[in-house]
Amino acid sequence: MMTTPATMLADKKPVLAVEDLEIRIRGEHGSFSVVADMSLAVAAGETLCIVGESGCGKSMTALALLRLLPEAAEIAGGRVEINGRDVLKLGAHEVEDLRGEEIAMIFQEPLTALNPVMTIGLQIAEAVRQHRKVSASAAMAQAVETLKLVQMPDPERRARQYPHELSGGMRQRAMIALALACDPKIIVADEPTTALDVTIQAQILGLIADLQKRLGSAQILITHDLGVVAEVADRVIVMYAGRKVEEASVYDLFDHPIHPYTKGLMGAIPRGRASERLADIPGTVPPMWDLPKGCAFAPRCPGASARCLEERPLFEEKRPGHFAACWEHDDV
Amino acid sequence: MRMPKPLRNPSFVIGAAITLFIVGCAVLAPHVAPYGVEQMDMRNRFAGPSLEHLLGTDNFGRDLWSRMVFGARISLMIALISVGGAALIGTVVGLVSGYFGGWVDLVLGRITDIFLGFPAIILALAIVAVLGPGIVNVSLALIVVFWTEYARVVRGATLVLREQNYVQAARALGAGPLRIIFREILPNALGPIIVLASLGLGTAIIAESALSFLGFGLPPPAPTWGWTLSYGTRFMRDEPWLAIVSGAAIMITVLGFNLLGDGLRDLLDPRQLSRGRGERRKA
Amino acid sequence: MSDALLEVEGLTVHFPIRKGVLQRQVGTVRAVDGIDFSLKRRETLSLVGESGCGKSTTGLALMGLVKATAGTVTFAGERIAGLRGSALRAFRRRVQIVFQDPFSSLNPRQRVRDIIRAPLDIHRVGTARERQKRVAELMERVGLRPDQADNFPHQFSGGQRQRIGIARALALKPEIIICDEPVSALDVSVQAQILNLLADLQRDLGVSYLFISHDLGVVEHISRRVAVMYLGKIVEIADRDALFARPTHPYTELLMKSAPSLDPRRRHVFSASSDVVPSATQKPSGCPFHPRCHLATEECKAADPALTPRDDGRLVACHHR
Amino acid sequence: QETIVVGTDVDAGTLDSRLTRDTTAYRVADLIYSGLVHITPQLEVVPDLAESWETPDPQTFIFKLRDGLKFSDGTPLTADDVVYTYTTLLNPDFNAPMRTLYTPIQSVEKVDDLTVKFSLDAPYAPLLSYLDLGIVPQELAEGGHDIATQPVGAGPMKLTSWNRGAEIALEANPEYWGGAPQIEKVTLKIIPDNSARAQAFEAGDLDVIQSPLSPQDISRLAGDDRFGNAIMPGLGVTYINFNTKDPLLSDPKMRQAFSMLVDQQTIVSDIYQDVDKVASSVLLPSSWAYSPDIKQPTFNIEGAVALFNELGWTDSNGDGILDKDGNKLTVTLATHSEDPNRVQTIEFLQTMFSQAGVDAKTQITDWPSFSTNYVQKSQHQIALLGWLNIVDPDRLLFSQLTTGGSTNWGGYSNPKVDELLQKGRSSLDQQERAAAYQEAAKILAEELPYFIVSYQGYQLFYDKELPTEVTATPRGYLRGLIGMEN
Amino acid sequence: MIAYLIRRLLLFIPMAMGMVVVTFGLLLIIPGDPASVLLGQEASPEAIERLRDSLGLNDPWYVRLWDYFASLLSGDLGTSIFQNQPVATIILGRLGATIELAIAALVIATVLGLAMGVVSAMRQGSIIDTITMIFAQLGVSMPVYWLSLLLMLAFAVQLGWLPAIGRGMPLPEAFWAAITGRPQALIESLSHLLLPALALSATPAAIISRLTRTSMLEMLREDFVRTAYAKGLRRPRVIIRHVLRNALLPVLSVIGLRFGMLLGGAVLTESIFAWPGLGQLTITAISQRDLPLIQGIVLTFALIFALVNLLVDLLYAAVDPRVRLG
């Protein structure tokens, strides 16, 4: 079985396990990897959050799980196991059977992620019919049921409406319904609330938490908002420039962040009445095709040593169940 | 080192190569043409290609290569004037119409419709009939036919661009309409205009030859491709060479401009400008 | 308030909804519906509220970028006639704006140098050489290297681009800068940089900010006073501390309850049920918030409550609180 | 096969015989209508509706109609119809295109049901050759029936359908005085493009095609043994019209010099592919007035240059262009764009002119602009044009070259020529007429208001499988295809 | 909806009036007039002048324009100077042929263009893609009349497979004939139609195929396509139900636009293939300066243009729920 730190869930067997995943992109700047050494695991009923700055490879990781990477990107190595089967080795039809049935995805921008010329109901029913042998009307009924499940007001009517006729929050509910239509075991949600207002975000987060409790699925939730992480995560992976820099339970992470990047992030969040300066992280993220030799964060790190610039830090367990990649931290 | 981006676009490279070749021939016509355009040799009519006559000779025994080369001058000149004029008028109308909107847009829109509704050929024929044939007149006719396309595209682009925040920003700084239109909007609308123009050059060449074909183009002895083709089709059964060469000259040139235009479209596509890092989109 | 630099009264912006080929007006979007507020020197007043509630429109109306339907603005004791006409141009020099999207607010075809110099050119400030110098100065002031002046916007990161926007806004030495969600498109780490920069500028240059945001955390951090908007109305306006300590309007309360905590041990229990969120096109009668309000009564449906002062100096528009 | 399909270049404008103005209409009208007389391919006048006629004096013609004539609708044709036809034709308000040809007619009267009398202002010899004009039924025409689109005549065929722009279908008329023709149906298909028409013929879509054809198609078709052909001199000329009022061209010597630059042989053999013939004078070789002794100047560049030099035009500055008093010898060669052969001719002439040191410009526009605004207003210098249907020398010369003639666009004026042409038209003696025309032609060959470039040829191609004997007429009329003598 | 239609058609009026005025103005300054064309070379200047008078050509321009508008108002398009027939009759007689040709060309172009575009988008970068796009490039680069002549030369003259010119029975009638037992009429009609329609369809087919390809490729990158895949849908279903349907939207408006252009482009094709349609009529009318006829043709084209645009808008609204007519 997996030996990577991420799988160290004492009690539970992961439904999804990723090992040493590497994703490369071919483009203007040649071929370079956008995600490397990515390992993770989630168990049923668990919520894993992945946070990180824009462009650090969160979405790429998520898409790779369903083998839905854009054309320019390809999986260059590693394993993705769902219920013991290596997704990367499956044939095209087998992967298609997996999608929606075993693993489903919720996308960030529901307006563009839904087909503008098809009704919500049809789009959900289509997913149902793909995986279940049912009649069109039964699939439609199922779609309405699912809309009810996500607490869509007036589900019968909404099922007959087009995406542009719904408000942002309702669209996201439709998107969630679409993902839930075939009771997937794993749900990957890529920034499901970033496009929404706070009050609506609260509702959607409430809904997601609620559904997980009821359906018991494993969940990967991608976000850039530590607030969201604090609200919903069981465990958290912090990414920087395509790699994990820290992984811990949500409590450990917020109580004792180890990696200077994580610390920087937390310091940068304006909180409380403190009108004083925020602890910002100077500089910007280096481009993926031109990462420094050592630790990718070193150029921005206040505590970087010569070693950090030369050698990439190992991703190690710094405290029980709390992993980080940093040379300068020896807190045990 | 990797090749610069434009050189990796086959459309652009082939298109640019053809265009350069044709333009080169046109510019250097007196130097690359071995014979005079009007130098007839009635004993040597319809000669096939030979070392003496690269592309053979025409119905008057004139060297076809020389005529094609000089014809390129005319075709390109008409294409340039007409596309330039059409682009200029269309762009101004499109910018004004799109930027100011309201009744200005309504009136200009109706005027555009009027010209759009005319079958192009009627308009062009009528105008050449009014003005009489000649490089400038034929170009004018084509301008009248083609400007609407630019107006439409530029208006569309302007409608989008004027809502851009940087236009708002310029207005916030107190910039007047002229500055906004020409400094903020126009440079950003230039991409589609350039693409349209390079495709338009091809269309103009075809249109000019069609006018010649119908007898409304530049009259002989101007060595226009259209007339040569028009003659050529008459001799096509027995001496197909003339029609093939002149038709091919038109087609290759148009092809060059089209490929160039397509290449430019790819290169100038704003979606290709990478969005920067460190930002997050919100609906 | 007599010490106010800027005083806004009854600002109203209605957009016609036009339809069809003939563009007949079939309705109105009441984007901003009669709001009053004032802004003091060196002060930061925040406008918070959900998407579409009219925050940006308020800012744009102040700049004269959209036509105000009604309302007056008094700037430094001088009345800007009806927010229209030529007085606006002069006013514009003293009020500037920074936009949300750092990508689209910079012209992709202009060099940074030209972008920052544009306001100087437009208002014919100084000689060419002076303008040149000023551009370098401004770039340094916002933390950009002047040797990047010849680059194009796409060669910069989002945070850097936002700095360019700020430099441009500063060029004419305005007294007020309207910041329309200047950080909401940025990652937190970059957001912090910009918030710090804005704070520095206020300290050093004494500008006032009208700070538009939907992020309560940011608002709490940066403002002195906060105005909460809902569907074109200000429903509550108060000093920051008072507002956050004791939100009074039910909508303010909802906003605060919805904001994620930053403490996994103090999670909210969010309700999964959905609200039907009304829009500016179809505004509910009476108090615009009543369809979502747990205090709503018949009175709320009938009458729109006025913004009235409370004991602690705050103003609230609610029949019940 | 009882149907023949004929290709033609234009749709008929109107099929009212009095108003016809295009070749298709002439040809169709010839089938639908009959006139008092018929003109044979040899241009002889033979009886048609008129059985016979007499000329009691040079200004009177009396025609005797055949008995029992009927229009194709079965109504009888009488002297009234003849009178009606000519009276309306002569009415200026009727705007008949060919009215000028008939203007010497003073009146047309009915003598009895079968007799009509024409009275003339002056003796007018060519008249008979114009009296093949189709007779229209008075009753129908006055009753509001639209003769133009639903013609009814007493010719060998009648109209069955007319699909505008596409085809005109005719069928045999059993009421024709000579009996129904052998061919039951004739369809004319309209194909404007010459090459396309030839290709359709080769593809078997058409049974017959005829002039105008592209010279390049003619030689190919003539060599194809599936097809029979009739290639003969036509009734038209292609000529150069010199504007004698133009300062540069007012001197006959100048016109002579320019004429010597016209390489007729090359034009005829290379542009017209020998379909047309080199012309030598204003008289057609097929005409009774023709004389081989009259000769226009022939191609001679050196001679032309010598003549120019003699007139003071020399290349004094060595730029290759002749000049005089500091002015370049510049002329404009013009023609209309519809006829590619004429355009080619102008193009060729331009080159020949410049070889002789003449700075020749070209002006080529479409026919309406060219005719209305240019030639008819005498704004041209040297124009290339043509005349058709020269069934009588008068038709090419009188209006064109007498002083003040209605189509004397070159402004030519020579009292001697006026006198000769008048004589040619008024004498009823063919010998006398021929002499007058020959004398005029001699003068014209020297003074050159016209330089006749070529005599047009006429060609007809037909499928050898056609059931009838084919006789052709240079006018392109079709009676010779339907089993009648032409 | 009805109100929308009415308003759209009302908008047509100023456009049509503008076109009438422009045409009128053009013909006013165009050299040459119908009188002299009508009477031919041999006519005397007096005869021409008399005819000009009787045709009203000597009236001041505003009187003529006014008269024209007045008769338009009473529904009269005037009478052709040359054909002596009501303009409406002449045009109606020709319209069918042109519309038949244009629709046939459009159908060919659409079918061919869509097929080529879809295939090459699906096989982006493959040999098929390259070949298709080379064809598309040639299609837009080839002068129509040249292509027409080449086609005629090849298929009618050399091979003799198809008639070179002319038109068979009007297609609707031919269909009826086929139903009532004379299939050869239909075959003949179609065989006449094929070559000109093919020639005329080359450019639009090329344009449609390129547009379809781009549009497909664009749609393939859209988020909702990824969503469709994420549901587990099979590729063909995704392509047909999700990609193609959305990709067709921009193609639709181009097809509409092209239809208008096809009618105009038919001028050359019609004269080469002797297709008795409006295109041929147009050239004749211009070369005869037959003002009422030219006006009638221009108005017809304008009306078709407006109707086609309206149709496209309606179709668009039917296919794309985001578009609202109102």
Ligand SMILES: Nc1ncnc2c1ncn2[C@@H]1O[C@H](COP(=O)(O)OP(=O)(O)OP(=O)(O)O)[C@@H](O)[C@H]1O
């Ligand atoms: N289609 C693509 N082609 C080329 N590069 C891409 C493509 N999509 C993403 N990338 C690059 O891959 C890297 C990782 O992208 P990814 O979308 O995974 O980031 P992310 O962490 O999800 O960011 P965000 O928070 O903005 O969604 C980025 O540098 C991005 O520029």
Ligand SMILES: Nc1ncnc2c1ncn2[C@@H]1O[C@H](COP(=O)(O)OP(=O)(O)OP(=O)(O)O)[C@@H](O)[C@H]1O
């Ligand atoms: N030009 C316009 N025409 C018509 N309606 C408009 C226009 N601009 C804005 N609106 C409408 O006015 C309302 C207020 O818009 P505004 O942009 O001011 O909201 P906002 O509070 O800034 O929202 P966000 O947080 O999304 O930026 C919205 O309903 C919007 O749709």
Ligand SMILES: [Mg+2]
């Ligand atoms: Mg992402």
Ligand SMILES: [Mg+2]
């Ligand atoms: Mg806003």
